[in-house]
Amino acid sequence: xxxxxxxxxxxxxxxxxxxxxxxxxxxxxxxxxxxxxxxxxxxxxxxxxxxxxxxxxxxxxxxxxxxxxxxxxxxxxxxxxxxxxxxxxxxxxxxxxxxxxxxxxxxxxxx
Amino acid sequence: xxxxxxxxxxxxxxxxxxxxxxxxxxxxxxxxxxxxxxxxxxxxxxxxxxxxxxxxxxxxxxxxxxxxxxxxxxxxxxxxxxxxxxxxxxxxxxxxxxxxxxxxxxxxxxxxxxx
Numbered sequence: 321x322x323x324x325x326x327x328x329x330x331x332x333x334x335x336x337x338x339x340x341x342x343x344x345x346x347x348x349x350x351x352x353x354x355x356x357x358x359x360x361x362x363x364x365x366x367x368x369x370x371x372x373x374x375x376x377x378x379x380x381x382x383x384x385x386x387x388x389x390x391x392x393x394x395x396x397x398x399x400x401x402x403x404x405x406x407x408x409x410x411x412x413x414x415x416x417x418x419x420x421x422x423x424x425x426x427x428x429x430x431x
Numbered sequence: 432x433x434x435x436x437x438x439x440x441x442x443x444x445x446x447x448x449x450x451x452x453x454x455x456x457x458x459x460x461x462x463x464x465x466x467x468x469x470x471x472x473x474x475x476x477x478x479x480x481x482x483x484x485x486x487x488x489x490x491x492x493x494x495x496x497x498x499x500x501x502x503x504x505x506x507x508x509x510x511x512x513x514x515x516x517x518x519x520x521x522x523x524x525x526x527x528x529x530x531x532x533x534x535x536x537x538x539x540x541x542x543x544x545x546x
Binding site for chain 1: 435464466472473474475476479486487489521523528534535536537538539540
């Protein structure tokens with residue numbers, strides 16, 4: 321059983337569209353991170369959220385941590401081809417424990 | 432400053448052999464974590480080292496082992512390779528333990544193919 325479930329698994333959209341990726345769990349996490357990975361490279365951290373209900377914005381990307389700290393979402397406004405990649409959420413059950421990764425959402429944005 | 436480096440980048444081995452992968456963290460980072468990434472299972476945590484001590488361990492068989500040196504460089508070893516060990520092995524370094532909210536910086540990975 322995957323502790324962090326990401327949906328959708330694949331997403332193919334046109335440039336300019338909006339999209340939302342979800343990361344859900346039945347467990348509480350002390351913090352949750354979002355990464356983006358491009359082919360041939362390691363994941364790169366986009367954001368860390370630690371407070372229930374927290375919303376963080378990174379240009380066209382908006383990240384939200386659920387009030388109960390069991391889920392998170394990533395919303396991209398006006399997607400661009402440069403947003404193409406594998407988006408991964410990762411959470412820590414508590415400080416000092418290992419990060420648990422979801423299986424990821426593969427996003428393809430075509431022009 | 433220089434990022435996380437992993438060597439080698441690509442490796443082809445035969446079943447039953449053993450392999451050692453190397454990771455050099457960002458200068459000043461004391462934590463090194465190892466992950467296995469496959470299309471079917473995604474990123475799975477192998478182990479984490481901090482100041483030369485294994486602090487966390489994932490659910491992998493004993494064939495997977497690692498160590499960290501005093502300069503924070505880390506190696507992982509896989510003995511008696513199986514076809515299912517074919518994967519991208521990623522190393523990540525951070526200032527503190529990975530679950531503490533510290534940013535993890537990943538290397539480009541080592542692509543291991545077992546034939």
